[in-house]
Amino acid sequence: ADPExxxxxxRGSSGGNLGPGLARLAVEKALKPALTGHWVAFPVSQRNxxxxxxxxDIWTSWTQNADAMLVDAAAGExxxxxxGLVFTSPLFNPLVPGFDVGNLPPAYVQAAGMDLIRDDEIVYSYVLDDAKVAVGxxxxxxxxxxxxxxxxxxKQSRSAMVDIAKGFAWLLNREVDQEKAEAAILLNYEILFYV
Structure with a gap:
């Protein structure tokens, strides 16, 4: 593999918290080779x-999804x-002031509609877009x-897995054939999840 x-x-969920913060750190420290992209899936990164x-005004998911399945507001708190997350730490929250987010590499972001932290991903996407960072x-x-x-x-789970393959291809500036992506992802999906 050639990282250049x-x-x-x-990563997704709790591991997803690391991606945006590490992307910021990689830019701040001028990591070589530089990141070409980052994947952001369901991390918590904000508080009001x-x-x-x-x-x-659009950060409403903690209220709207307070009774969400899997992680409700009480479980989230x-x-x-x-x-022990520190929301003012740039390692955890890449939107902490003092950094030009316009320097971040492109991002592929996934958000779940009934997720307590859905709007963390949406806000992150909007901030990147405002800064002219390519974001999907x-x-x-x-x-x-x-x-x-x-x-x-x-069905949405299988679609999301295919979307990850397509999102990574986009981050790598590669074209991906929809049918091949579906076949590869769904075969691995069936092996991993026994469905």
Whole structure:
């Protein structure tokens, strides 16, 4: 592998918290070879006090999805207490002031419509777009947090896995044939999740 041709970081859910912060750190430290992209899937990165003012009105998922399946507001607060997250740390929240987010590499972002933290991803996408960073956002209506791992038999779960392959291809400036992506992802999906 040649990281100069493609160097992407990212992960989903709790591991997804690391991707944007590490992308910021990689830019700040002039990592060589430089990142060519980052994948952001269902991370928590904001609290009401840290949401950019321009987007406070759309950051509603903690209220709208307070009774969400898998992670509701009470569970979300408990998890945040356990994690001990510092929302004002740039390692955790890449939108903390003092950094030009326009220097971040392109991002492929996924958000779940019924996720307590859905709007963290949406706000992140909008801020990147405002800064002229190439960003791809796939939002999935009616599904909970990290749905493709927790509810793998849903049609949307399989679609999201194919979207990840397509998102990575986009981050690598590659074309991907839809049918080949579906066949490869779904074969691996069936092996991984026994569906």
């Amino acid at each position: 041709k493609g160097f992407i970081i990212g 006090s840290t949401v950019p003012e321009k987007y406070k 408990a998890l945040l207490d356990i994690y 956002l796939d939002a999935y209506a009616g599904v909970p947090h990290s749905f493709y791992t927790f509810v793998s038999t849903l």
